[in-house]
Amino acid sequence: MSDLVTCIECGHSPVSSKASQCPKCSKNPHGHSCTFCNTKVADSLAIVDKKTITTTYEDYDFERDRLVTKWYDSIVSDHFHPTCLKQINSIQYNCPICSALHTSFNRSCSKCGHPFEVRLCNHCRQSVLEVLAVKGVGVLGKDNYFHRICANKISIGSISGGRGGK
Known part of the structure; x- marks a missing residue:
């Protein structure tokens, strides 16, 4: 009986743990991580x-x-x-040139055009400003960048840099 689960979409039970769709709602009964x-x-x-x-x-x-x-x-x-993505997207940064407040990070300030060094967070794969990033070193010596909340979530051992958001 351990091969039976409850559908994450509609609550129908039992559903086979190998089923690709729920027999009741026809949706993915397992969801995603x-x-x-x-x-x-x-x-x-x-x-x-x-x-x-x-x-x-x-x-x-x-x-x-x-x-x-x-x-x-x-x-x-x-x-x-939605609440997890909201946590990531609530990080704030003021442009060092014009002080414009940013919560989404592109390659430059939307007000004055000052360039930003943008990386992808190695945990959530969302944009992170290099100046705000927690930096770690990967297995092959390559720099890894993380949002502070992502670094805390996965307990990065040797981290450096990053001033964090407001």
Whole structure:
């Protein structure tokens, strides 16, 4: 009987743990894991963020006898509870030039055009300003960037930098 679950969408029980849709509501009975908090979120409640992630790597070019940088793109779908995404999007930052308040981070200030260094948080894959980011070092020595709330959520051991939001 451990292979039976309750549908996260409509509460119907029993549903097979291997079922792709609920026999009552025809929706995904399992939901998805929230990228931020890692608990289940129903598809009907989830905010889905799809983005293309470019990964670079070095490979040896035998014809030219040297290392070359290559890349590949992958599409990822992140699912969030609305309250989790709201926590991430409530981070505030004042432009150091014109003091305009920002809660969403693009490449530059929307008021004066001052450029911002924007990274993707390695936990939630949402934009984080480098000046606000908690910086960690990955397995291969590559810099990882995190929102302070994401770093706290996953307990980054050796973190540095980042002044946090207001």
